Amino acid sequence: MATNTILGLGVGLFNAALGKTYLSDLVNAENSGMSLLQIADVADGIPQFTIDVMGGKTTEQQVDQFLSHYGLTSGSGAAYTTAKGFVNNMLSSGKGFGAITVAANDYLLGSSVAADFQPTATLLKNKIAVATAFSKTYSSESVATLQGVLAGVTTDMDTDAEIDAYLTGLNFPPGVLLTEGTDIAIGHIFIAPKGFTPGGTDQVNTLNDDDRLTGTSATDDRLEFDYVNDADTGDNNIAPTMSGIEIANIKFATDADATLDLQDSTGFTHLNLHRIDDENLARVDNIQEATTNNLSINDSNSPFSDVEFTYLGTALAGSTDSVTLTMNNAQVSDVFIAENRDTPAEGFETVNVVSSGAANSMVALSTEDIQTLNISGDQDLSIFGTENIFSEVGNNILVEGTATTGGLLRMAGSLTKIDASTLKGDLKINLNDVLQATKDGTSxxxxxxSVIGGEGDDVFWLGNGIGSNDTIDGGTGGNIAILTGGSIDGNINKTGKLEVRTNTTDDVEIDTSKLPDLTDILVRNEGNNGPGVVNAFEATNKAVDVVLNEVTETVAENGIDILHGTTENNHIDDLDLTVNLATDGSDDEIVYTIAEGVNRDPRFNFTLNSDDFETVTIEDNDSESNSVEMGGTLPETLLTIKGGEAGDFINFDVDTAGADVTGVITGVEADNGEVQQGLLGIDTDGSDTDFETGNIFDVEGLATQVRQVAATIDASAELANVIIRVSTNNNSVDGAQSITMGKGDDTVIFDMLNDSRAGLTISDTVAGGDGDDTLVIDGHDTRVSLGASEWTNVTGFETIRLVGNNAAPVSTLIGQNSYNLTLTNDLIDANGGDMIHIINDNDVNNDEADEVDTASTGTEFAATIDARTLNAQNHFSYNGEEGASRTTDKFILGDANVNGANVIDGGAEDNDGDTTFAANDDILEVRNTATVTTGDLANVKNVGTIAGSNDQATEQTLVLQLNDTVIDALVDSYHASSTTEVETLNIRLNDTADVTAVAGMGIDLDTTATTAKSAVTVFLDTIVAAGAVDTLKVGFGLLTVGDVDVLSPGYGVDGAFESTVDTVQLSVSKFGLTDDADDIGTTATLDTGADGTNILYGAAAAAAATDRIIIDTITNAGSSTEIYYDPDGSGAQSQILIATIANNGVDLAATDFLIVA
Incomplete structure (x- = not known):
């Protein structure tokens, strides 16, 4: 009985290959005397047939199932109909499917097959042929597996090569099956699957050192080797003896490094590695012939596995050796092709890499002596590795970027050409040091x-730049060159994007004209420790200067992306970017985009340098705050700032010299050496340790402070808080600048040096935007005066801040103080709404009681605020400096706007609430006739002098009402006055420090609400002629009028009382005088009632129990008159001095005193 007839039973009954074991069993049954029919009858009764094949089917379905094994279906025409009738007749006669199979096979395998059944006969023969090839080598107990062997057989599969290919595709390659023992065999195909120890539990290799395998005369003999961990020998270095075998397909399924040693083998032309186990080395070594030059790595997702093909040096001694490496759906680590791994001296001069199947990658490709690297195929190929750039705090690791490793190794000095022109996929390759290389064997x-890219989107990493003799042609895709160090001196063509990702402290200088197709540039400082050190690739500080030369207008206008650097690379000098145009025109534009980068830094700061751009746009797309130093020549036409996030800031107020601002002011750096810059003392050297919020710094005349000069500054689309210092538009006769702020709380600093308006003129348009915005007036060495003209186009600012201009005041007269501001209704309407805030206090600490001065902040300079033209609806607030650095400020108001809504804090003499309580030198000047009540003064504090002044041609009068609360606030708001710590308020009228008067200024002063804890000193108007009419309403608080003339001795007193002109009023109800109606309205000597008025005139002390008021004209006759209050009228208690009234040599007469209710 022929074997194929037994295998034919397997086809007919099961549509399956029997396999080696089942075939052996049936052959043994035949050899024991059973006929084929008997075997068939037994077979159609076993469960594998009755259940697995025919179970659950009707007879008709069983017939169709049987016929399908022969490829016959209802669509097969006459052959199906005839065959179905034949089967049904056999079943009707009592025959089983076993007998039917024998009969059918005898017919189909015979010589007289009808034409309709020729395809059926061919299919049967092909299935028997496949089953025969399979069963020589393989077995299985699974009916499904055995059926699967025949599932794809067709009528066209009629050659050995087709059958071999088919079975190989099913992972059942036909051939000589090697055993766990020693195999000495000759064959076309050698199959070395994993074997097992005798117990069947542990795997071993079936290809071993003692095997002797010999191929045939064919040129495609092959070895199929499953390399596993050998539980028996533990040998992971196998060196069989093989010859005449051209192809080796090796599956590296080991859990450790494994080597196939070919020191005793010859004849191989193809070495194909498959399914390499990850993290283990797969090596084929001691390859003896350069003709073993078709290498491949297939279906291996093993990114941490190295692959080595090492040759004998003698094999590669030629000068034109060539090798092809095919990557087929493979991801591996380092691929090495050369002489021995450690000290290779020989290699292939030409290496061809083919990328096929699916995307392929290798961390590195290492080879020696290579001259040409050709890359082809239709799939993406990556030849580079990555390491995470990271920072670690505690156990928290943050990945911040990717450092490129691997790439082309051992090739520098011999490689002259990389040609990927036929690659259809994307190529990503780390060129490493092959550019800028020195020829092997030379000094x-x-x-x-020459590097030629392919048709895809290629990426080229340049670790050391590109030399002047080197070239890169990116090919047809959208290509990127990534520079991590060095310079670009050679041409990089057909490459649209350049990324500069530095990890160096050396300057990086790039001639962008070498990239003629360049459209976009990205720059990031990715400083890290690099490889081979402790904490490799951990982010660390590496300050770098990047210079982009010969930049085209297109590239500049498309923009340069600046990414936030890795941790510790956010100091303002850690990235210094200079951009120089190829052709410097008169209207050049550049766009800088601040982009996100992963890091731990709280902010990102950097420096921009350029001399070529009239228009600069900064797109703020970073999630942190930024300080941007703009060096070189500042944009003169347009500076646009946009983007940002609400709550962050973008700060341009920096010093190009990088000095700490407190060091600039005091010579001493504050805050542990942190570099803090500009008006707000913002940290620019990596942390967010700004000087305490609220402290303000004057950079004075620092020439290196950045002062913007653009005709237009547009931050209208910026969400973050903008801080920017401006000077003037030098290209405009009028210095006109248009400045528009955005959505944040913005700060605009006018700081034109040596200018009486600090650069702010009617020609400027300054719009504050939507936030709580501050207009800062700085300047230097020149007094600053701003009024209606300068405010004309100022809108949207809630606060005006004065910083300090280093210009000493001449006086407090408007125009003569350090700062002179004339407020207008238009200013307030266009800015604060109904209130604008003015701040002249540069330190925050001493705004609080008992805090000390902050000496390292900016020195304040005095201000005069003229608010006379404000209507009753518009107001201002003022916060002045306290303590030792306080200034002498003046606030000028009129009757229409002294109404209690102005909030003024002139700054106390000190903020000590204990024992010091002197008034400061600030002045509240009220011009012309006005009424000032205690309510009008409710929000005024720390203003030590009230001045009444007259700039009219006729006499004017100040009606002034005071009480303890008002005086306590005006003199020292930090101190509570008392009878032992009395606070004194000064009043002056028509003083030359306030006005050059032509008519008198009188006062109607009401101090009746004061007590003994308050005092008032008044200098009446004696400047103009005989002065003016004054009315002094005395209370319990000490009132002092005038003083001895220390300036011109012998010429009377300053601010003295004029008898018969001025009047002192004494209140019956206040002092407990006799309350007769006839006393009211009389003078002290005209009481018509017999009871008297309790006023003793012309005496030094009380004489009777009824004497309440003593008018002493005796003690200081001719100089002053004192008024005392005697609580008991008898002198038993001490008399209380309630007034000292100086005179011009004429003592006060009784008629100068008026009794009032």
């Missing part, structure tokens, strides 16, 4: 290297 001869 410095340059090697010219």
């Amino acid at each position: 410095g001869t340059d090697v010219a290297v």
Whole structure:
């Protein structure tokens, strides 16, 4: 009985290959005397047939199932109909499917097959042929597996090669099956699957050192080897003896490094590695012939596995050796092709890499002596590795970027050409040091290297730049060159994007004209420790200067992306970017985009340098705050700032010299050496340790402070808080600048040096935007005066801040103080709404009681605020400096706007609430006739002098009402006055420090609400002629009028009382005088009632129990008159001095005193 007839039973009954074991069993049954029919009858009764094949089917379905094994279905025409009738007749006669199978096979395998059944006969023969090839080598107990062997057989599969290919595709390659023991065999195909120890539990290799395998005369003999961990020998270095076998397919399924040693083998032309186990080395070594030059790595997702093909040096001694490496759906680590791994001296001069199947990658490709690297295929290929750039705090690791490793190794000095022109996929390749290389065997001869990209979107990493003799042609895709160090001196063509990702402290200088197709540039400082050190690739500080030369207008206008650097690379000098145009025109534009980068830094700061751009746009797309130093020549036409996030800031107020602002002011750096810059003392050297919020710094005349000069500054689309210092538009006769702020709380600093308006003129348009915005008036060495003209186009600012201009005041007269501001209704309407805030206090600490001065902040300079033209609806607030650095400020108001809504804090003499309580030198000047009540003064504090002044041609009068609360606030708001710590308020009228008067200024002063804890000193108007009419309403608080003339002795007193003109009023109800109606309205000597008025005139002390008021004209006759209050009228208690009234040599007469209710 022929074997194929037994295998034919397997086809007919099961549509399956029997396999080696089942076939052996049936052959043994035949050899024991059973006929084929008997075997068939037994077979159609076993469960594998009755259940697995025919179970659950009707007879008709069983017939169709049987016929399908022969490829016959209802669509097969006459053959199906005839065959179905035949089967049904056999079943009707009592035959089983076993007998039917024997009969059918005898017919189909015979010589007289009808034409309709020729395809059926061919299919049967092909299935028997496949089953035969399979069953020589393989077995299975699974009916489904055995059926699967025949599932794809067709009528066209009629050659050995087709059958071999088919079975190989099913992972059942036909051939000589090697055993766990020693195999000495000759064959076309050698199959070395994993074997097992005798117990069947542990795997072993079936290809071993003692095997002797010999191929045939064919040129495609092959070895199929499953390399596993050998539980028996533990040998992971196998060196069989093989010859005449051309192809080796090796599956590296080991859990450790594994080597196939070919030191005793010859004849191989193809070495194909499959399914390499990850993290283990797969090596084929001691390859003896350069003709073993078709290498491949297939279906291996093993990114941490190295692959080595090492040759004998003698094999590669030629000068034109060539090798092809095919990557087929493979991801591996380092691929090495050369002489021995450690000290290779020989290699292939030409290496061809083919990328097929699916995307492929290798961390590195290492080879020696290579001259040409050709890359082809239709799939993406990556030849580079990555390491995470990270920072670690505690156990928290943050990945911040990717450092590129691997790439082309051992090739520098010999490689002259990389040609990927036929690659259809994307190529990503780390060129490493092959550019800028020196020729092997020379002391410095340059090697010219040509790199040609493919059709895809290629990426080229340049670790050391590109030499002047080197070239890169990116090919047809959208290509990127990534520079991590060095310079670009050679041409990089057909490459649209350049990324500069530095990890160096050396300057990086790039001639962008070498990239003629360049459209976009990205820059990031990715400083890290690099490889081979403790904490490799951990982010660390590496300050770098990047210079982009020969930049085209297109590239500049498309924009340069600046990414936030890795941790510790956010100091303002850690990235210094200079951009120089190829052709410097008169209207050049550049766009800088601040982009996100992962890091731990709280902010990102950097420096921009350029001399070529009239228009600059900064797109703020970073999630942190930024300080941007703009060096070089500032944009003169347009500076646009946009983007940002609400709550962050973008700060341009920096010093190009990088000095700490407190060091600039005091010579001492504050805050542990942190570099803090500009008006707000913002930290620019990596942390967010700004000087305490609220402290303000004057950079004075610092020439290196950045002062913007653009005709237009547009931050209208910026969400973050903008801080920017401006000077003037030098290209405009009028210095006109248009400045528009955005959505944040913005700060605009006018700081034109040596200018009486600090650069702010009617020609400027300054709009504050939507936030709580501050207009800062700085300047230097020149007094600053701003009024209606300068405010004309100022809108949207809630606060005006004065910083300090280093210009000493001449006086407090408007125009003569350090700062002179004339407020207008238009200013307030266009800015604060109904209130604008003015701040002249540069330190925050001493705004609080008992805090000390902050000496390192900016020095304040005095201000005069003229608010006379404000209507009753518009107001201002003022916060002045306290303590030792306080200034002498003046606030000028009129009757229409002294109404209690102005909030003024002139700054106390000190903020000590204990024992010091002197008034400061600030002045509240009220011009012309006005009424000032205690309510009008409710929000005024720390203003030590009230001045009444007259700039009219006729006499004017100040009606002034005071009480303890008002005086306590005006003199020292930090101190509570008392009878032992009395606070004194000064009043002056028509003083030359306030006005050059032509008519008198009188006062109607009401101090009746004061007590003994308050005092008032008044200098009446004696400047103009005989002065003016004054009315002094005395209370319990000490009232002092005038003083001895210390300026011109012998010429009377300053601010003295004028008898018969001025009047002192004494209140019956206040002092407990006799309350007769006839006393009211009389003078002290005209009481018509017999009871008297309790006023003793012309005496030094009380004489009777009824004497309440003593008018002493005796003690200081001719100089002053004192008024005392005697609580008991008898002198038993001490008399209380309630007034000292100086005179011009004429003592006060009784008629100068008026009794009032």
